[in-house]
Amino acid sequence: MTADRVTFIHADALAWQPPRKTYDLIVTHFFLDCFRPEQLQHLIPTIASSAPPAGHWLVADFQEAPAGWQKIRSQLILGLMYWFFRTVTRLPARRLTCPDPLLRQAGFQLQGEQVFEWGLLRSTCWKQVPSSRTPSPAA
Numbered sequence: 001m002t003a004d005r006v007t008f009i010h011a012d013a014l015a016w017q018p019p020r021k022t023y024d025l026i027v028t029h030f031f032l033d034c035f036r037p038e039q040l041q042h043l044i045p046t047i048a049s050s051a052p053p054a055g056h057w058l059v060a061d062f063q064e065a066p067a068g069w070q071k072i073r074s075q076l077i078l079g080l081m082y083w084f085f086r087t088v089t090r091l092p093a094r095r096l097t098c099p100d101p102l103l104r105q106a107g108f109q110l111q112g113e114q115v116f117e118w119g120l121l122r123s124t125c126w127k128q129v130p131s132s133r134t135p136s137p138a139a
Contacts, residue, residue, distance in 0.1 A: 013035075013043060014035075016046070018049060021049075021052040021055075022050050025058065026050065026057040026058070028047070028058070028059050030060060032044075032099045033061045033062055033097075034085075034093055035092060035093055035097070036092050036094070037097045040097055040102055044099060044106050045105070045106050048106035048107065054128055055127070056127050056128075057103065057108055058123070058126075059123070059124045059126065060122070061099075062074075062120060062122075064078060064119075065120060066119060073118060073120070074118070074120045077120060078095075078096060078120075103126050107131055108126035108128050109127055110124060110126055111127050112124070
């Protein structure tokens with residue numbers, strides 16, 4: 001891949017209207033966790049519309065660990081982080097919202113994931129799959 005094929009977007013994400021079916025790869029690292037659930041319900045389909053068929057979406061974000069001391073640790077870290085960023089930046093989100101159901105609704109399927117830092121960090125790779133409602137073209 002050459003540098004001229006990479007596009008960085010700096011815009012108000014909630015107002016941005018992406019070009020349709022343009023970006024082969026969407027990368028949202030430590031981004032989706034900044035939004036409230038109702039904002040993600042608008043944002044994810046909007047961003048998804050910029051992916052062509054079989055486009056990929058990489059997501060890296062925080063998550064709450066599932067159990068044990070790791071869960072307590074992640075809850076403490078996340079609580080402090082959200083408090084800090086709400087105070088300093090007026091971050092609209094007050095808690096994590098898992099984007100997985102919204103990515104699935106937007107036509108993406110989970111291809112793989114990695115979990116780090118005792119369950120606090122999660123990186124996922126999604127691929128857009130053809131909708132079962134859209135008839136396939138004749139061969």
